[in-house]
Amino acid sequence: MTNRTFHLYQYAIPVDSQLILRNRFLKKREGLLVQIKCGEHEGWGEIAPLPEFSQETLEQAKEQTIQWLKDWDKARAENRKLSLQGLYPSVAFGLSCALAEMKGELEQEGNYQVAPLCYGDPDELYDLLNQMQGEKVAKIKVGMYEANRDGMIADMLLEAIPDLYLRLDANRSWTLAKAQMFAKYVKPEHRKRIQFLEEPCKTQEDSRQFAQDTGIALAWDESLREPRFQLEKEPHLAAIVIKPTLIGSLQDCIQLIEKAHQLGLKAVISSSIESSLGLTQLARIAQQYTPNVTPGLDTLSLMDYQVLRAWQGSDLPLLDLSSEFIEEIEIH
Numbered sequence: 001m002t003n004r005t006f007h008l009y010q011y012a013i014p015v016d017s018q019l020i021l022r023n024r025f026l027k028k029r030e031g032l033l034v035q036i037k038c039g040e041h042e043g044w045g046e047i048a049p050l051p052e053f054s055q056e057t058l059e060q061a062k063e064q065t066i067q068w069l070k071d072w073d074k075a076r077a078e079n080r081k082l083s084l085q086g087l088y089p090s091v092a093f094g095l096s097c098a099l100a101e102m103k104g105e106l107e108q109e110g111n112y113q114v115a116p117l118c119y120g121d122p123d124e125l126y127d128l129l130n131q132m133q134g135e136k137v138a139k140i141k142v143g144m145y146e147a148n149r150d151g152m153i154a155d156m157l158l159e160a161i162p163d164l165y166l167r168l169d170a171n172r173s174w175t176l177a178k179a180q181m182f183a184k185y186v187k188p189e190h191r192k193r194i195q196f197l198e199e200p201c202k203t204q205e206d207s208r209q210f211a212q213d214t215g216i217a218l219a220w221d222e223s224l225r226e227p228r229f230q231l232e233k234e235p236h237l238a239a240i241v242i243k244p245t246l247i248g249s250l251q252d253c254i255q256l257i258e259k260a261h262q263l264g265l266k267a268v269i270s271s272s273i274e275s276s277l278g279l280t281q282l283a284r285i286a287q288q289y290t291p292n293v294t295p296g297l298d299t300l301s302l303m304d305y306q307v308l309r310a311w312q313g314s315d316l317p318l319l320d321l322s323s324e325f326i327e328e329i330e331i332h
Contacts, residue, residue, distance in 0.1 A: 043101030110283030143173030151185025
């Protein structure tokens with residue numbers, strides 16, 4: 001019978017001190033790195049609940065991961081498969097990636113083209129966008145400042161760069177009136193170059209009304225994680241944004257992607273501020289399951305370091321397992 005081994009590590013990397021998640025500053029990004037081996041085959045996964053967004057804490061994820069790894073070892077002796085059902089989303093995703101890597105199911109090639117996060121200065125975008133292959137796409141977080149300011153910045157960028165497409169994310173921060181105030185400052189001829197606006201309003205009903213009133217396309221993100229939400233084709237809905245760390249196993253994510261494609265919707269793989277190890281896996285998932293769609297993975301610049309695997313083109317220092325920021329967790 002093939003021997004199984006595993007190791008679990010915890011990392012804590014300093015991040016950009018200006019990073020705000022909902023109502024708090026994030027000073028460091030913490031997560032788990034799991035390595036599993038079966039004979040000569042090995043796989044890695046990252047388990048990194050996102051504060052303010054994940055339902056589980058890092059401690060809860062760690063406890064559950066340790067138990068699953070012990071059960072996985074026992075399952076070998078009993079010649080049975082161990083399910084990922086019922087696990088926290090971040091745990092299910094990290095373990096499913098490790099299993100997929102170990103079994104050779106995750107292709108090596110990744111989509112490292114990113115939609116750069118933009119904070120309003122078009123000059124900074126020019127060089128970046130001119131180097132991009134394929135569609136020129138940038139992303140703006142809206143809803144943190146005044147809605148009219150957000151609208152003016154979006155319109156200015158679309159005016160300045162005629163072949164630019166924008167993705168906007170409001171994280172449900174607007175009332176319908178504020179969302180309409182945003183749209184008022186975006187010229188009607190520019191609105192069609194907004195690929196989508198993620199969750200503009202506090203409720204789905206208001207988001208749908210906003211899209212109907214303005215013609216600006218919608219994307220669902222948080223809605224995908226609501227227990228009773230059913231993904232369906234609807235007017236003005238252009239895309240879904242999948243954050244696997246918040247959704248669950250790789251299999252769950254693939255099912256969502258397939259459903260979106262059946263409905264004629266774009267599926268976009270997006271980061272939950274994982275380390276470079278998790279980001280490179282997301283780039284591979286994006287290439288394998290959403291080819292020709294630029295993923296939303298431009299978050300590595302928030303980190304001070306990379307972890308174990310380098311992101312293509314990044315010159316951030318790369319940490320290995322001997323780093324002071326990574327420690328092995330003893331499992332008895």
